Amino acid sequence: MTAQKKLLMSGNQAIARGAYESGVSVATSYPGTPCTEILESLSRYKTVQAMWSTNEKVAYEVALGAAFAGARALVAMKHVGLNVAADPLFSSVYTGINGGLVVVVGDDPSAGSSQNEQDSRHYARAAKLPMLEPSDSQEAKDLVVEAFELSERFDTPVLLRLTTRLCHSKTLVAVGEPQLDRVAATGFVRDFDKYVLLPRQAILRHTAIENRLVALAEHADRWGRNRIEWRNRSRGIITSGVAYEYVREAFPEASVLKLTQTYPLPAETIREFAERVDELLVIEELDPFLEEQVRALGIRVASEGWIPRVGELTPERIQLSVERKSPQPIQNGDPSIAGRVPRICAGCQYLGVFTAITRIGVRVAGDIGCYTLGALEPWNAIDTVVCMGAGIGTAIGMEKALGDRVRGKLLAIIGDSTLLHSGLGPLLDLVYNQGQTTVLVMDNSTTAMTGLQGNPGNGRTAGGEAGPGVNLEKLIEAIGIEWIRVINPYDLAESESVLREALDHPGPSVVISRAPCLLLKQKKPVQQAHLSEEACTGCGECFQVGCVAIEKQNIHDFVAPLINHDLCVGCTLCVQACPEGALAPRKIVPDLVEIDTCLPQPISL
Ligand SMILES: Cc1ncc(C[n+]2csc(CCOP(=O)(O)OP(=O)(O)O)c2C)c(N)n1
Known part of the structure; x- marks a missing residue:
């Protein structure tokens, strides 16, 4: 065999x-x-x-x-x-x-x-x-x-x-x-x-x-996969999914009913198990989905109210919760691992857009994608995030409820993948109900947040074949939006002025911020930002760009930028943001590479 x-x-x-x-x-x-x-x-x-x-x-x-x-x-x-x-x-x-x-x-x-x-x-x-x-x-x-x-x-x-x-x-x-x-x-x-x-x-x-x-x-x-594992009968545990593994680790002596079909439930198997154990626990992740159904069979569940309903379980968390007969909070992560906040990549187009939005000062109904991070420091530029495709609809609702109070001060942000996922219906609604909201489409030619998958916008299929991709301007125009502009998000002044124009437009408007995601083609930068310490006044405008390549250092008696050249891609957004001309791009001169002509030959074994 x-x-x-x-x-x-x-x-x-x-x-x-x-x-x-x-x-x-x-x-x-x-x-x-x-x-x-x-x-x-x-x-x-x-x-x-x-x-x-x-x-x-x-x-x-x-x-x-x-x-x-x-x-x-x-x-x-x-x-x-x-x-x-x-x-x-x-x-x-x-x-x-x-x-x-x-x-x-x-x-x-x-x-x-x-x-x-x-x-x-x-x-x-x-x-x-x-x-x-x-x-x-x-x-x-x-x-x-x-x-x-x-x-x-x-x-x-x-x-x-x-x-x-x-x-x-x-x-x-x-x-x-x-x-x-x-x-x-x-x-x-x-x-x-x-x-x-x-x-x-x-x-x-x-x-x-x-x-x-x-x-x-x-x-x-x-069905044999709903199986009873008899061990010590003083405690019997009904469980399913990954919680089964935790239960086995936390209570190796306990009898277990492992449910694999969790709807509809095997009522007879559950009854048989419950009758033969002294104390019955139901241990499951999130809601008491099994527990409520077991109780509905008229069976007493001793662990009612003990198991956490928020957050992932672990063997330790289950053990403690059962020991203390009350749901225990999630343990803090491993202290030896540094905590990290999600950040937008160095040189991403979104840095420019959020810097421009922050300068204008508007209410922003956000959506879900990498651009959701604009809700965090230093921009704090997004006011609502609900679910994919919700940004435009919530902006319409705010506009209808607040009228003149938000006229010219309301923006909905949505990515290209999200627009095509569930944003076109709300955009149609904006036209149909004669809204005036400005929609900012973050077009990076990919579904970046989940790992650069293809979508109808870039035309790339799951098998990797290239397709034509949809023309967003024509699509948006066909929906009935007449005011559409495309901006280069790496031009701060242009981004700010076009956004201001769009917000002032009496009618629905769309601004498409277009630049491919940097991760699509990882090229070596040809230039990088450099600081002139003499010119820097410590005004901090460069930090407002929010680039991870801009770190902090103390020079003179203030905090100045320290450009991390391992990360800087040379987008020049910080250069444009600096009012003093203290940051400037400098071409990268490739290092001289010594070629060793006496490399050992590979040995065949
Ligand atoms: C209903 C739903 N499906 C899938 C997801 C996972 N998801 C979050 S954002 C996103 C798309 C992001 O693409 P895009 O809008 O183009 O923004 P990007 O990340 O490229 O900036 C996906 C697939 C989700 N949150 N909700």
Whole structure:
């Protein structure tokens, strides 16, 4: 017998591998931590058509269409993306699928890279579809394969929930052979009562869903992955997902019911477990989703109110919370690791834009992307951040509520990827409702915050092919905006004056700040800023640019800039900001390189 090949994989890579082995032919996503790498990994498998979509709703619908056509399809998104995709999610539970459909959602306990800390498990209950939760990479891969079988057997999409820790941690995974015979779509079969959700059909389908949930709960009771591990019976713990690993570490002696299908629950298995242990605890990350359902079965849960509901769990945190019978706060990070605040890269175009905005002094309804960091020091230039695409809409609302009090003093900021994700509807609303807000589009030709993914703006596909990309000016013009200007954000004076003009314009206006993200093409700088200590007066204007390459030093009796030449890219924004001419660009003269002509030859072994 040959040993099965094992690879070290993150949860995200394991999900991609599971999809490949299941014969998935269409996979879609919109980037978002913690799940971005699922589609990136899938794009490397030749049998999978992996696509970035404009947003999560579109991603969901494309995957659903592929499933309707009889293909196996997977869609992945971060937790807040599921809010965007919620509409087709709920209705697709009614239509059912044809080929299997697996919906992977990544929750972010502790909100390390997110605007909220939602627990997406509630979606399974609200939309009435099964949900599975793996505990490590091996199980993540295996569960994708089993989720497709479940999906096709019960004619339903299946939710697979991950959390950041699982998505990014690596454990060994035994890989299997792909089901290549499953890759070709079996074809769409017209079925009016199933796929056309008119009100009469919807009511009929609702009955089918309720029956399906009963069948799924019965299946959960027979499914070996909802397993009881008997140990000492004085304490029994019900748990799921990554919390299972923490429970095993914190209470190695306790009996455990590891739930893998966390909706609908295996009621009989839970009852059997609860009856045979002296004290029953339910330990889960975020909301008491399992606990409430266990209590609804009439079972007493001793740990009610003990488990933290905010922030990521750890074995130590669980142990302390159970010991003290009260939720313990998140432990502060490792004191040996220096705390860091997120910063905009040295020389990024956003530095120029925020410097200009700060000089003008306006209210700014912000959005989500690297530019969100404009809300921090030294600019403090953003007043609201809610969710992707919310900036323009909230600005319209503020304008309508405050009228003349904000006329000419209100700006909505949005990135190119976010504009195409969910900003076009609000922009249309601005025109339709005759608003006067100025919209500043931060066009860096990429989705920078999540790792430079392609989007319809730059035209680059998930497979790396170049496409034409949309013309933002023409698109915005077609929406009905007449006043559109493009600025070079590295020209401080121009940025400031065009923004002032836009704000004064009596009608909706759009300013596009355009310069490619510096990380797209990392070139060596040809010049860098240098300080003349004699000319510097310590006015501090250069610090207002907020560049990480500008550090501080004491000269004479004041604080002056110290340019970190390991970071400076020579953008000249600080040079322009300096009123005294104390900062100036200087060309970089390449060092003389001595070439050693007597290099040893490589030795063949
Ligand atoms: C609904 C939703 N999906 C995905 C994300 C993750 N995310 C945050 S910002 C962003 C896009 C950023 O791109 P862009 O607006 O172009 O700004 P940039 O980072 O390039 O400055 C993404 C995908 C999110 N926060 N919410």
